[in-house]
Amino acid sequence: MVRAPCCEKMGLKRGPWSLEEDQILISYIQKHGHGNWRALPKLAGLLRCGKSCRLRWINYLRPDIKRGNFTNEEEENIIKLHEMLGNRWSAIAAKLPGRTDNEIKNVWHTHLKKKLNKTSSELSNKRVISKQKIKRSDSNSSTITESESASACTTSSSDDFSSVGKRKDVIKSEDIESMEEPMPEIDESFWSEAAALDETSTHMTSSSLTISNEILPLQYPSNCGDIFPQESKVDYNSNLDDGMDFWYDIFIRTGDQIELPEF
């Protein structure tokens, strides 16, 4: 496939948009719609490439864009959606009306990552304490490493979430859609239950991490049965780098029911 020459080579302008250019783009799109982005700059009389026009419109000039700081609620939603979707910024943006993928991506890299780091370090401190309690209560406990138990209780909140990015390569959105049992819709109750799980309902014994079966049935695609048998057991020996940790994180939150196999 032959790539189109970049803006500079075509003698087109790059860099920040002027007020005048914005006005031209807005008035053109208001009159004619954007139609073909590639043809638009020529038709509108802009010395920009179509890609640049599209980006400017989508990320900045669209009338339905919500400007200004993100509210706490929005930030929390982004964090939660990121746990579910990884770095699929456009998918996250689709759940946040008025916010663009670019804006969300920026806010993630500048604010939320740090915020989350702070939170996760606090959480891991808590877990170290609780693990010590568990060990004391049962000296014959099965070998559950700190990282394993941490990921069992919460989703990944590592420094750069690079592992999440990798996961999408293993299980793509179309794969999810094609699975026989659709993923449950996420609503507020999901998160509050997940929070409740994190706070109170996890009960760890020497051989299992069991969350009451009555809370919610474990839900996962049936074609994952070889890895997640219907008895809702999580194979702690499975290789978490093979992409299944993505499901692993979600299902623990969704299903609230995990039993560790005997080691």
Next chain:
DNA sequence: AAGTGATACAACCGCTTCCTG
């Protein structure tokens, strides 16, 4: 006041996906 590092965010790059002939 000047210099420097950190931060925020707009814009770009290049790859992937989708659509059409």
Next chain:
DNA sequence: GCAGGAAGCGGTTGTATCACT
């Protein structure tokens, strides 16, 4: 089914601004 063009997307970069020394 294939090729080519357009749009979409995520990662990265550039730059303005702020905070601190």
